[in-house]
Amino acid sequence: MLDGDPIEAAEALIASGRAAEAARDLRARLIAGRGGLLARLTLIKALLADGDSGSALAEAREAVSLNPGIAVAILALGEALLAADLLPTAIAELQRALRLDPGLVRARELVAAAWLKAGEADKALENLRQLDDPPPEMLAAAQAIKTAPRSDAGYVRHLFDQFSADYDSRMIQQLAYAGPQILLDLAAMVMPGRDHLSILDLGCGTGLAGAVFRPLASRLDGVDLSPAMIEKARLRGIYDDLAVADLETALGTNGASYDLILAADTLVYLGDLACVFRGAAARLAPDGYFLFTTEAKDGDGFELGPKRRWRHSDAYLRATAAAAGLAVAGLVAATPRHEANLPVEGFAVALTL
Ligand SMILES: C[S@@+](CC[C@H](N)C(=O)[O-])C[C@H]1O[C@@H](n2cnc3c(N)ncnc32)[C@H](O)[C@@H]1O
Structure with missing residues (x-):
């Protein structure tokens, strides 16, 4: 005592x-x-x-x-x-x-x-x-x-931990979210007929993109900052491995290479993409592709939009890809989502070594 x-x-x-x-x-x-x-x-x-x-x-x-x-x-x-x-x-x-x-x-x-x-x-x-x-x-x-030239990891985690419960219905019903299908169409264009792919899904969320790509995968791994989103993805039972991690860190570690790296509606939480592009280049198999959607900015560079999502210009995407040793296999206008019933202009991009 x-x-x-x-x-x-x-x-x-x-x-x-x-x-x-x-x-x-x-x-x-x-x-x-x-x-x-x-x-x-x-x-x-x-x-x-x-x-x-x-x-x-x-x-x-x-x-x-x-x-x-x-x-x-x-x-x-x-x-x-x-x-x-x-x-x-x-x-x-x-x-x-x-x-x-x-x-x-x-x-x-x-x-x-x-x-x-x-x-x-x-x-x-x-x-x-x-x-x-x-x-x-x-x-x-x-x-x-x-x-910082990107969204804070704490902000992203907190946002999506809260969003996770009704993420799928809000994205699909309210925002007419089409990111996964847009990337699937892009894959059919740049890598037609390929399957049995090892795939890494960056910012996998609840697994909406993973579900669309699973039929093409021999292996499907996912990475996301939000533990609650990862739990939802786990419940789908479609991923071989899921990790709660920052994608910049995950790409930067030595590990398996992938035939396909996906980022559906994820890079809107990163402004400067140099680190991601370098990381993707290091982790792509020789004939691999990095497919992602972005929101579009006119002119040059990138900016943070009013919804706290980053927008990237065509010129910035091309220059940053080139600096990372990646070639542009496809860069097309796309509408990954709607907000207030209006289309949000974006790009669907395919990069390769
Ligand atoms: C709009 S959701 C898209 C989820 C999924 N790709 C889809 O198509 O439904 C964006 C996801 O990216 C994740 N995210 C954003 N920045 C990240 C980062 N730096 N590292 C890992 N995950 C990140 C968020 O936690 C969130 O789950």
């Missing part, structure tokens, strides 16, 4: 890297009915320091149910939810704590951290600006997201 002030003793244990001991002692006190809210909040802190976010979350839920409407208890719940990577509910609880006590600096920092994790730089900055002394590394992280 702890000597002296049990909370101070537990804090000292946490500070000296003995959080598990602090948690054990505090839990014993609470079970013996000798601890209140402060003991439970310190227990949550110890559990978080010990990396046990599941137990911290259970204790935080208990703290809120025993102390409803108390800002620091709700803050602890928000912190535990954030540690468990449950971003939407973490943000909601931290905002609830801030409504109860707008001066709660820790809640303001944590909500900014949560928005950064979700790749939402402006929302993070909105909160950081309300702090007297915003952590410089958080300000720098927000600026890095805003200036």
Whole structure:
């Protein structure tokens, strides 16, 4: 048992890297009915320091149910939810704590951290600006997201984790999504009659493109940033291997080469495509093809559109392909989706070595 002030003793244990001991002692006190809210909040802190976010979350839920409407208890719940990577509910609880006590600096920092994790730089900055002394590394992280020539991985993951439940019906019914069929038609044009292909599906999502290409595949692998989308893809039972990974990283690792690399409606989350094209060139079999859809930009270069999707120009796609040692086997106008019932102009592109 702890000597002296049990909370101070537990804090000292946490500070000296003995959080598990602090948690054990505090839990014993609470079970013996000798601890209140402060003991439970310190227990949550110890559990978080010990990396046990599941137990911290259970204790935080208990703290809120025993102390409803108390800002620091709700803050602890928000912190535990954030540690468990449950971003939407973490943000909601931290905002609830801030409504109860707008001066709660820790809640303001944590909500900014949560928005950064979700790749939402402006929302993070909105909160950081309300702090007297915003952590410089958080300000720098927000600026890095805003200036990166691609969508933040956290933003993509958060977006599609939330979107995954009704992704297929929204894409097909509301957006008349045609990316997979457009790529299948392009494959028939540039690599007619070929099958038994080893295929890598970049940003495979729930597997809409994988399902269309499976009949041509001897092997079908998928990569996606969103664990929830990957779970949906797994349920289809059509992939040989599925990985939660950033496609730029996945392409950059040494591994099998593919007859066909697909990216259906995926490259709209990347601005600068140089890294992807180089990675695809390295992973294509000698007679392989890289097929993808993009949204179109007039003139040169690439830009971020109002829907936070990147658009690429014909000139940029050709120049970047050439720089990566890839030849353009096909580049045609296409309409991968509709928005507000209007066609979104794009390209369907086939690159080869
Ligand atoms: C609009 S969905 C398209 C999904 C699928 N290809 C289809 O045709 O339905 C875009 C997918 O790309 C994934 N994605 C975007 N950027 C990514 C990246 N850098 N690395 C891996 N996956 C990414 C997203 O998580 C999302 O599942």
